[in-house]
Amino acid sequence: MAPRDLGVFIRKSLKVNMQPSPTDPAEAGLGLVALMTWERGVCDRRGMTAWAVGILVFTCILTVRAFYSSTNVIKLTSINFNSQVIQSDKLWLVEFYVHWCEHCERFVPEWIKVALALKGIVKVGAIDVTKYASIGHQYEIEEFPTIKFFGVNKNKPEKYYGGRSSAAITNGVLNSIRFIVRERLIEKSSICGSEGQQMVSEEILKTVCGLRVLCIIAVLPHISDTGNSGRSDYLGLLMKIAHKYKKKKWGWLWTESGAQPKLESALGIGGLAYPNIIAIDPRRKKYMFLKGSFSERGIAEFFR
Known part of the structure; x- marks a missing residue:
C-alpha cells in the first residue's frame, strides 16, 4: 500500500475530518497531519491511538533515512545513553526525536550547526525515541523534537524552551x-571555611556578590586601632556567623575603615561606628546597617 493510500486509510478509520492545506502532508504523500500539532513546531504523540502509531511506525521504518550520519552529532541509544551521557563528566545537549516527525526532519540542519558550533565545549547528541522508547519514557518526552541540557547534575537535566534556530540554542x-x-566562582570566593576575602576593589565586590540574594560586608576598624589580635577576633566571629548561615549561600566580604574611600562613599558607609555590618540586596538595590552590637547575638538578631 502506498504511503498516500495508507494516509487516506488511517483518516477514514479514525474518522478525522480535516481540510487540505499547502502544509498538509497528505498532499506530500504522508497522510499524518491529523495526528500532529503542526502549529507549535513540534510533533505530539499524546493524541495518537496506539493502533495508529503501530501502523505509522511500521510504514516509516520502511522509508526512514538516517538523520545524523557523518556529522558532529553523536547518535545515542538505550545501550550507550547511560555511559555516554549520565556517567560522563562532560556537559551534554541532547535532542529527543522520532523519525516520523516532519518538524524533526526540518530541524536536522539546525541541530548539525549547533553540534559544529559547540564542538569541544559541549557534547551534542540525538536519540530516536521511536527505537529507544525506554529513554523517552524515562525523561517524559511527549513532544518532538525535545531538547534537554545535561549539566553538572545529570539526574536533573534542564528542558530547553527557547527558539529553534542554531543561534538561539547555542546562546541558551x-x-x-x-x-x-x-556558581563555582561564588563558592570559591565565599568566606565560609576560609579566612575570608577582603574587599579591595569593586571587581571583587561584583564577583562575590553579583549573583547572591544577599551580600554581607563587614567593615572593621583599621588594624592600627585593633592590632593583629583584635583583627583576628573580628574575623573569627565573622567566619563563625558565615558558617552558621552557609546554606543561604550569601556573599561574605570584609574591609577596614578608610581602605576603600570610593566604595565606602558609594555604599554610604563612611563615618560609621566600626565595626559594623552592611547587608545588601543587589537585585533590589537596597541595604541595611547593623544597629545592634557587633556580637554573635547582635548579628543574629540583625539577620532575623
Whole structure:
C-alpha cells in the first residue's frame, strides 16, 4: 500500500475530518497531519491511538533515512545513553526525536550547526525515541523534537524552551554554562571555611556578590586601632556567623575603615561606628546597617 493510500486509510478509520492545506502532508504523500500539532513546531504523540502509531511506525521504518550520519552529532541509544551521557563528566545537549516527525526532519540542519558550533565545549547528541522508547519514557518526552541540557547534575537535566534556530540554542546553552561558572566562582570566593576575602576593589565586590540574594560586608576598624589580635577576633566571629548561615549561600566580604574611600562613599558607609555590618540586596538595590552590637547575638538578631 502506498504511503498516500495508507494516509487516506488511517483518516477514514479514525474518522478525522480535516481540510487540505499547502502544509498538509497528505498532499506530500504522508497522510499524518491529523495526528500532529503542526502549529507549535513540534510533533505530539499524546493524541495518537496506539493502533495508529503501530501502523505509522511500521510504514516509516520502511522509508526512514538516517538523520545524523557523518556529522558532529553523536547518535545515542538505550545501550550507550547511560555511559555516554549520565556517567560522563562532560556537559551534554541532547535532542529527543522520532523519525516520523516532519518538524524533526526540518530541524536536522539546525541541530548539525549547533553540534559544529559547540564542538569541544559541549557534547551534542540525538536519540530516536521511536527505537529507544525506554529513554523517552524515562525523561517524559511527549513532544518532538525535545531538547534537554545535561549539566553538572545529570539526574536533573534542564528542558530547553527557547527558539529553534542554531543561534538561539547555542546562546541558551552558553548562558547555562555561564551560570555554572559563576556558581563555582561564588563558592570559591565565599568566606565560609576560609579566612575570608577582603574587599579591595569593586571587581571583587561584583564577583562575590553579583549573583547572591544577599551580600554581607563587614567593615572593621583599621588594624592600627585593633592590632593583629583584635583583627583576628573580628574575623573569627565573622567566619563563625558565615558558617552558621552557609546554606543561604550569601556573599561574605570584609574591609577596614578608610581602605576603600570610593566604595565606602558609594555604599554610604563612611563615618560609621566600626565595626559594623552592611547587608545588601543587589537585585533590589537596597541595604541595611547593623544597629545592634557587633556580637554573635547582635548579628543574629540583625539577620532575623
